Amino acid sequence: MNNFLLTIVITGLIYTLPMNFKPVFANRITEANYDNLKIGMTYQEVKEILGREGEIYTEYNSPTLKNFGMAYRWLNNDGTGIVAAFDYQNKLIQLTAQNLKTNNFGINREPPVVTSVNMENIKVGMTYDEVRTIIGNGGTKQPTRDNYLTNPNTTKYIWLNPDDTSMTIIFDSNQKVVTIRTQNMNTYNFGNPFWNQPLPVYSITGEKYEKLQLGMTYQEIRNILKEEGELDTEFDPEAFEKSRAATEMQVNTTAYRQSLFAQEQQNETKEEDKIKDAYKWMNPDKTGIKVVFNIQDKAVAIYTFGLGVGLE
Numbered sequence: 001m002n003n004f005l006l007t008i009v010i011t012g013l014i015y016t017l018p019m020n021f022k023p024v025f026a027n028r029i030t031e032a033n034y035d036n037l038k039i040g041m042t043y044q045e046v047k048e049i050l051g052r053e054g055e056i057y058t059e060y061n062s063p064t065l066k067n068f069g070m071a072y073r074w075l076n077n078d079g080t081g082i083v084a085a086f087d088y089q090n091k092l093i094q095l096t097a098q099n100l101k102t103n104n105f106g107i108n109r110e111p112p113v114v115t116s117v118n119m120e121n122i123k124v125g126m127t128y129d130e131v132r133t134i135i136g137n138g139g140t141k142q143p144t145r146d147n148y149l150t151n152p153n154t155t156k157y158i159w160l161n162p163d164d165t166s167m168t169i170i171f172d173s174n175q176k177v178v179t180i181r182t183q184n185m186n187t188y189n190f191g192n193p194f195w196n197q198p199l200p201v202y203s204i205t206g207e208k209y210e211k212l213q214l215g216m217t218y219q220e221i222r223n224i225l226k227e228e229g230e231l232d233t234e235f236d237p238e239a240f241e242k243s244r245a246a247t248e249m250q251v252n253t254t255a256y257r258q259s260l261f262a263q264e265q266q267n268e269t270k271e272e273d274k275i276k277d278a279y280k281w282m283n284p285d286k287t288g289i290k291v292v293f294n295i296q297d298k299a300v301a302i303y304t305f306g307l308g309v310g311l312e
Contacts, residue, residue, distance in 0.1 A: 229279030237275035
């Protein structure tokens with residue numbers, strides 16, 4: 001009786017499973033399968049290693065591949081797998097691993113110049129020498145087109161593999177990496193990755209602002225902020241002086257009652273305090289600090305942008 005009930009329960013479970021259910025681990029394509037394939041094998045030999053028929057891959061396109069006849073694809077349920085191209089004699093001429101994270105390019109195959117592991121280790125900002133050390137090869141220098149998107153001082157190198165996969169890296173005038181591109185490489189990284197770029201540094205803070213004081217010299221302020229300021233080319237010293245004079249007049253309503261001697265002294269002081277220029281210390285998000293200096297190189301006004309402290 002118990003066995004009969006168990007049979008009914010199991011049968012019910014089978015019939016309630018989704019019709020599109022696929023066994024996840026059945027005939028799974030692995031890195032080991034990929035590494036056992038050899039260029040020159042027949043389709044039948046490849047099929048025996050992979051354990052099942054491949055599906056015809058009509059979207060495969062390789063205009064540079066000679067004697068191309070047919071392509072097949074073996075996919076796992078998670079989208080990983082292998083694409084194999086055969087010639088007109090049904091012999092394997094090219095392999096591509098799709099996100100199997102394999103570094104081995106197969107038995108009896110010409111080794112690659114550059115791999116996806118190299119790609120993952122190269123970062124924006126590295127020098128050409130550092131890249132060459134990682135790859136173990138200097139690459140081939142390419143001509144750089146001059147257009148509004150390309151700095152004429154950049155240099156482009158390409159590392160080309162025997163299977164036509166490749167990596168292209170563009171270096172700036174200081175021979176540092178600015179762009180990374182790959183062509184059909186087995187990698188999750190898709191070239192010029194934003195996650196490879198150095199994180200922006202927000203060095204100008206409210207805490208540093210609190211240490212600044214009027215009367216400080218440029219060098220004293222520079223030592224507190226830990227970097228050189230940028231000259232504010234849009235700053236108008238004459239307009240600033242007029243604005244400051246108007247503010248002082250509103251505050252000091254007795255300015256016109258002072259003696260002639262006192263007014264002359266005030267004029268001399270203002271002449272010494274004549275405005276020279278202004279410098280900015282800015283973060284990547286446009287927050288920061290601006291300081292106005294007089295001809296004695298002393299701070300006469302300090303402004304902040306988005307720091308939540310001081311005059312904004």
